[in-house]
Amino acid sequence: MVLSSFLITSRETLEAALVVGIVLAYLTRTNNEQYRKTVYYGIFAGIVLSILSAFLFNIFAGGFEGRAEELFEGFIMLFAAVLLTTMILWMMKQRKIAQEIEDKVARHIAKAQFNQTYAYGIFVLIVVAILREGVETVIFFSAINYASGVSFIGATLGVITAIAIGYLFFASTKKINLKKFFNISSIFLILIAAGLVAHGIHELEEAKLLNPVVEHVWDINPAAPLAAQGVYPLMHEKGAIGSFLVGLFGYNGNPSLLEVLFYLAYLIGIFYLYWRIGSPSSAKAAKINNFKY
DSSP: OHHHHHHHHHHHHHHHHHHHHHHHHHHHHTTOGGGHHHHHHHHHHHHHHHHHHHHHHHHHHTTOOHHHHHHHHHHHHHHHHHHHHHHHHHHHHOSSHHHHHHHHHHHHHHHHTTOGGGGHHHHHHHHHHHHHHHHHHHHHHHHHHHHTOOOHHHHHHHHHHHHHHHHHHHHOSSOOOHHHHHHHHHHHHHHHHHHHHHHHHHHHHHTTSSOOSSSOSOOOOOOOTTGGGTOOOTTSTTSHHHHHHHHHHOOOSSOOHHHHHHHHHHHHHHHHHHHHHHSGGGHHHHOOOTTOO
């Protein structure tokens, strides 16, 4: 629970921080620091809108009961898994993200020389970057909360860590290997997404929308003799190891056949795409630019 929350917020915050950092560094390098305030206003607006989106989402999500709630939880988990997958693959395929952002800022600055209104293009760029990551975080946390719960400590540490990495990346003279960070975190996020897929299928089975085919392929969640005292076997979903795996990867001690099939199909598919994008033969087409500056 702590690690999954940490990974989500660290990835999302770091991506937003990199965009902001690239824009600020470009403004400094091109002697256009008069637009820095526009960036800061964009950061503030993006955070406020992200908080508002979380508030509205919670109001909307809290209106479901019974079967409708099971359906909503199931679909939000599957949607979150798709969103996570898209984010991971998109980041892997970016080759010149820094250059693309710089080009956008340069166009807005050029237009602002004739009409100051165009300076708001920089504002919009920052707002959209932060709001996008904020909305994604809301959806991810909603799905994870249904599956295993969200850790405030993990989420907070993730934000702090991402901001620190982003600052060091632009302020430090030593090269920080962001590609390695994204590659390692992507593996964990893929496993989290696979757990969300399986858990989403489980919720849709509970809502009688899907047939489990075989209710329990295996069951290592038998009633523990000491369950009344809160003692469970290690791999039980409430056991020492099992509860940790539930919080991190959506572990299930008694999955249905359909859950297992979807879990394996997702892992096979995503790791194949991951390998194809990162393989030497496609390095030129899929290589991350390391956000080189």
